[in-house]
Amino acid sequence: MTIDTMPMSKALNAGLRKAMEDDPRVLLMGEDIGRLGGVFRITEHLQRDFGDRRVLDTPLAESGIVGTAIGLAMAGFRPVIEIQFDGFVFPAFDQITTQLAKLTNRHEGALSMPVVIRIPYGGHIGAVEHHQESPEAYFTHTPGLRVVSPSTPNDAYWMIQEAIRSNDPVIFLEPKSRYWQKGEVDLEASALPLHASRIVRRGSDVSLVGHGAMVTTLLQAAALAEAEGTSCEVVDVRSLSPVDYGPILDSVRSTGRMVYAQEAPGHTSVGSEIAATVMERAFYALEAPVLRVSGFDTPFPPAKLEGTYLPDADRILEAVDRSLAY
Amino acid sequence: MTPIEAPLVRVLADDGSYAPSADAERYLPLIDALTDAELEQFYRDMVVIRAIDTQATNLQRQGQLALWPPSRGQEAAQVGSARAARAHDTLFPSYREHVVTRIRGVDPLDIIRVMRGTSHGGWNPADARNGNTRIYTLVLGSQTLHAAGYAMGLSFDGRTGTGDVERDEAVVVYYGDGASSQGDVHEAMVFAASYDAPVLFFLQNNHWAISVPVETQSKVPLVGRGAGYGIPSVRVDGNDVLASYAVSRTLLDEARSGLGPRAIEAVTYRMGAHTTSDDPTKYRGSDEEQRWAQRDPIARMRAFLEGRGASASVFDDVDAEAADAAEDLRARAVTLTSPERSLIFDHVYSDPHPLMAEQKKWLNDYEASFEGSAS
Ligand SMILES: Cc1ncc(C[n+]2csc(CCOP(=O)(O)OP(=O)(O)O)c2C)c(N)n1
Numbered sequence: 001m002t003i004d005t006m007p008m009s010k011a012l013n014a015g016l017r018k019a020m021e022d023d024p025r026v027l028l029m030g031e032d033i034g035r036l037g038g039v040f041r042i043t044e045h046l047q048r049d050f051g052d053r054r055v056l057d058t059p060l061a062e063s064g065i066v067g068t069a070i071g072l073a074m075a076g077f078r079p080v081i082e083i084q085f086d087g088f089v090f091p092a093f094d095q096i097t098t099q100l101a102k103l104t105n106r107h108e109g110a111l112s113m114p115v116v117i118r119i120p121y122g123g124h125i126g127a128v129e130h131h132q133e134s135p136e137a138y139f140t141h142t143p144g145l146r147v148v149s150p151s152t153p154n155d156a157y158w159m160i161q162e163a164i165r166s167n168d169p170v171i172f173l174e175p176k177s178r179y180w181q182k183g184e185v186d187l188e189a190s191a192l193p194l195h196a197s198r199i200v201r202r203g204s205d206v207s208l209v210g211h212g213a214m215v216t217t218l219l220q221a222a223a224l225a226e227a228e229g230t231s232c233e234v235v236d237v238r239s240l241s242p243v244d245y246g247p248i249l250d251s252v253r254s255t256g257r258m259v260y261a262q263e264a265p266g267h268t269s270v271g272s273e274i275a276a277t278v279m280e281r282a283f284y285a286l287e288a289p290v291l292r293v294s295g296f297d298t299p300f301p302p303a304k305l306e307g308t309y310l311p312d313a314d315r316i317l318e319a320v321d322r323s324l325a326y
Numbered sequence: 327m328t329p330i331e332a333p334l335v336r337v338l339a340d341d342g343s344y345a346p347s348a349d350a351e352r353y354l355p356l357i358d359a360l361t362d363a364e365l366e367q368f369y370r371d372m373v374v375i376r377a378i379d380t381q382a383t384n385l386q387r388q389g390q391l392a393l394w395p396p397s398r399g400q401e402a403a404q405v406g407s408a409r410a411a412r413a414h415d416t417l418f419p420s421y422r423e424h425v426v427t428r429i430r431g432v433d434p435l436d437i438i439r440v441m442r443g444t445s446h447g448g449w450n451p452a453d454a455r456n457g458n459t460r461i462y463t464l465v466l467g468s469q470t471l472h473a474a475g476y477a478m479g480l481s482f483d484g485r486t487g488t489g490d491v492e493r494d495e496a497v498v499v500y501y502g503d504g505a506s507s508q509g510d511v512h513e514a515m516v517f518a519a520s521y522d523a524p525v526l527f528f529l530q531n532n533h534w535a536i537s538v539p540v541e542t543q544s545k546v547p548l549v550g551r552g553a554g555y556g557i558p559s560v561r562v563d564g565n566d567v568l569a570s571y572a573v574s575r576t577l578l579d580e581a582r583s584g585l586g587p588r589a590i591e592a593v594t595y596r597m598g599a600h601t602t603s604d605d606p607t608k609y610r611g612s613d614e615e616q617r618w619a620q621r622d623p624i625a626r627m628r629a630f631l632e633g634r635g636a637s638a639s640v641f642d643d644v645d646a647e648a649a650d651a652a653e654d655l656r657a658r659a660v661t662l663t664s665p666e667r668s669l670i671f672d673h674v675y676s677d678p679h680p681l682m683a684e685q686k687k688w689l690n691d692y693e694a695s696f697e698g699s700a701s
């Protein structure tokens with residue numbers, strides 16, 4: 001067993017490197033990902049080691065990056081794209097939703113689209129406008145796309161490799177505030193499958209469910225709740241489309257209560273979908289309605305207000321109290 | 327200079343006489359090398375597709391198709407470029423390139439499948455019978471990026487630029503004057519130029535984007551766009567199949583030899599409606615239509631062939647083939663039935679997906695619940 005401790009950024013870099021070694025058809029494309037190694041250094045040294053035809057510093061054009069990646073996939077490559085920041089994926093939204101997501105369907109299965117789109121997403125880094133958003137619902141709403149988000153370095157290392165191996169397009173959402181958080185990575189024993197959700201902390205009173213950076217916040221909330229005598233279970237959804245409901249429902253059936261937390265605005269969000277499904281499938285197990293804690297239905301605010309906007313452990317605990325009050 | 331007046335490569339005058347323009351000089355050896363059989367094939371391609379196109383329009387009028395985008399008037403631009411491509415080249419059509427696809431081997435019925443609503447794609451480009459022809463794209467300009475990316479892939483794989491034209495691959499992508507305003511076309515030209523991708527951008531300027539005239543897309547001839555990207559570009563008379571052929575062949579061979587992308591503006595005219603849902607009398611005058619009717623690419627080529635002494639039997643033979651093809655298409659089109667309902671779920675993903683399996687089962691159970699109940 002080879003276990004290394006590293007931050008998520010390094011785990012992603014190692015995972016990308018491994019995928020490129022394993023399959024010569026994998027190539028990376030994006031803005032500033034070559035010589036610079038990306039603004040978050042996720043692709044550091046990969047161009048040096050694999051050359052500029054496997055790690056492409058592309059022209060500055062998001063639709064162009066995704067559109068040409070589609071053509072490269074048609075020519076037998078497995079492109080992995082980096083979108084520099086969450087707020088800049090929208091120029092490529094057309095190519096992602098009308099082309100990438102639909103081409104397999106339009107070819108009646110005769111064409112696969114193994115393209116991965118990596119997007120650093122979410123707040124907590126005090127950045128300026130367009131650099132802190134959570135666009136996951138746009139993509140989970142689109143049939144043909146798979147959407148995942150790791151919350152730990154180990155997951156990041158394995159999930160990026162599985163995403164690249166997938167024959168379908170994968171939107172790979174990287175919680176950028178967790179890039180520097182260290183964790184253990186088991187470089188040999190592969191982790192859960194790409195689309196599995198996972199119970200990360202056991203508890204008996206309330207199920208706290210979420211994805212990405214919010215998983216860390218849920219664990220903080222659970223620790224605080226424990227000090228007050230409430231036992232919270234924490235579930236990391238990991239895959240936002242498709243969702244693996246098994247562990248989520250198991251958890252809710254044992255606790256009878258659920259709080260979903262996310263950074264994204266709550267209206268028509270991933271949390272809304274999961275809450276609705278849990279109510280459909282585990283109605284009789286519920287002691288209280290499923291509650292959602294989320295960003296407000298507003299644009300992401302100026303960074304000095306992000307602490308107010310983003311759900312923190314206190315807002316999650318407030319929801320826990322409300323749930324227990326039923 | 328208005329867009330229509332800018333110089334262009336033309337070999338045949340409107341009346342079909344051989345009258346090369348000054349810009350045509352360098353391409354003439356390619357035309358001189360064409361055999362009678364090849365020249366007749368160009369004509370045959372154009373006449374047969376026009377009959378198929380007319381038949382499809384009629385089928386739509388009779389309620390057999392949801393929509394049809396006619397290609398009437400644009401046959402020469404399409405035939406010239408498609409015949410110029412080599413068998414190993416890959417073609418990315420937009421949605422009006424009916425004769426391009428037919429030349430590559432795609433069964434016109436496969437286009438009908440899309441327009442009748444039994445398929446979203448129509449054909450499998452990986453099937454050798456379809457001659458490396460990608461499926462139609464309805465989102466304007468999207469396919470230019472796919473073509474640029476595909477051409478980048480050819481060059482990364484060393485499948486182009488070795489100096490052997492019989493082996494080196496290239497790409498042709500078709501789009502319209504309206505589509506030329508889309509950002510994707512701009513981005514495709516940037517990518518293609520940056521990576522020396524072997525792609526020929528083939529713009530059919532048919533003067534109208536539905537009801538919007540080409541002047542709204544560009545104040546200068548569209549051929550001028552390429553220069554800004556460092557893409558050598560040529561303007562051809564798109565109603566002259568010989569000009570379209572010779573320029574396409576030349577630029578494609580330049581692109582495949584490693585010189586980078588090339589672009590053509592084929593100046594042509596959509597003689598009919600944009601689609602069967604359109605009424606062109608609302609936005610353009612019949613005088614304009616009549617003026618362009620004098621430049622009909624088929625009449626022009628026929629006059630040229632007659633001038634060379636082609637026998638009447640050639641034309642009779644082509645007409646008979648066209649009538650047969652149209653009749654055959656009708657007979658098969660009306661028999662197309664709805665696909666199995668499982669098609670809804672079957673190819674959304676390549677790898678297994680639980681939500682698809684779940685919803686497919688739900689629908690099957692739901693449908694089954696009605697079976698056996700008296701209706
Ligand atoms: C992105 C996009 N916007 C709008 C449309 C609707 N539309 C279909 S064809 C068309 C005009 C296209 O004109 P042009 O590119 O000149 O091609 P033509 O139809 O004349 O061959 C429009 C506006 C579309 N298909 N895609």
